[in-house]
Amino acid sequence: MSDYLKLNQANWDERAPLHAASPDYQAQMFVDDPRHLSEVVRFDLPLLGDISGLRGVHLQCHIGTDTLSLARLGARMTGLDFSPASLAEARSLAARTESAIEFVESDVYKACEVLPKGAFDLVYTGIGALCWLPSVDTWARNVSQLLKPGGRLFIREGHPMLWALDESREDALVVDLPYFERSEPLVWDDDSTYVSTDRPLKATVTHAWNHGLGEIVSALLKHGLDISGLVEHQSIPWEALPGQMRCDEQGEWHLQHAPWRLPLSYTLQAVKRLG
Template sequence: MSDYLRQNKANWDQRAPLHAASRGYGAEAFVSDPAYLSDVVRFDLPRLGGIAGLRGVHLQCHIGTDTLSLARLGARMSGLDFSPASLEQARLLAQRCGAEISYVESDLYAADQVLPAGAFDFVYTGIGALIWLPRIDDWARVVAALLKPGGRLFIREGHPMLLAVNEAREDGLVIEYPYFECAEPVAWDDDRTYVDTDTPLTATRTYEWNHGLGEIVSALFRHGLQLSALEEHDSLPWEALPGRMVVDGAGEWRLAKDRWRLPLSYTLQAVKRA
């Protein structure tokens, strides 16, 4: 594991208990309501289709709220993450909810070594995951290795065009960060996380890599997947541009003015060719 990823892992290990205790992740709602689903999974219910009885794996699962939601829709789920603190919270939540979910600790790029290759009906990746990966081609290789022939990738992610915008510039939508994948990451130093908490982080240094939409699709093509659906959205489930967005009752944030100016997220589906 590179030093970049080690520092990211330390940061996520500190975030995990804060996220699990936050209202935003809704752990208590999951426990009290057996039908409760995460906002992220609920948004894509019309696109997911029937997954009951299918074997699925959630890559970069964090504390497992989306993983649990997919299990509640009837899928036989596994989750994988590189943060042991995140997986501790994911296992605890699954146990409290009586859900049978297998969680595995691993770097994403070794997922096909710690999980059975060619065994999954679908691979799921939730929002806010790909920016933590330095190389999108290796991600696509792992996705292809895990899927059965005819198996499906399902991903909703923040749009790379949004991720190139400087969120601190309130004078306009200013492109200041890479759109395409670069060898060197964008570095951040911040003692906060994105949930309401008074606890500062001490592992404050993190690193991110953007990946253009064409780079993502091309990587999937190279590794034997065929695009089956691609939809860009004018919303996403966090306030990406503070002070310039409004939120709806489902927790989706949109530009307060001229929503047509910028795609904020996308849903992509691809099928592994036989």
């Protein structure tokens, strides 16, 4: 296993039980209400459309709340993640909700070694996933290999322009980090996570990368997908820029002042070419 994978996996293994216990992930609401969907998937619904009957795979599924939501919309879902602790929480939630979801442990770059190629109608990637991958080209190749001809990729992700900002600045939007993909990772040392908890992490070091929007689109085109939709959003489902944002009733965060200045996330859809 690569060093970056070991570091990131240790970090996410620690985060998983904290996230599962946090009200932010609404695990108990899934148990109590068989119609409950995650806030992320509820946001996605207008663009996602009807997925009933589709065979889908959720890459980098974490503790499975979005995977479960997609299954509740009628898709036959598989979730894939590299974190054993995350998958333990995902399987527990699936069991508690009596949901027939398969969860598979793997690095996303090895997805085609553990999942059937050309078998999926839908590849779904939720928000906050691509930044943990060093090569968007390798990711796009795996997405293409998993999809059937005519199958669809759906991704909502943090905008690369947002990832390039200095989040420690509360007085201005300051571009201080790479927008484009680089071979060298951004190395972070942080004992906190994005849910409220009084338990500091011990595995604090993570490696991350940005990927420009053009790089993502070009990688998908290179590997046999055609872009069918691209929408930029003025919101993101966490307080990405502390001190500069407000939260709406749907749990989405917006810039407090002049939100039209900056795209915070985007939804991209692509279809694998026939033949």
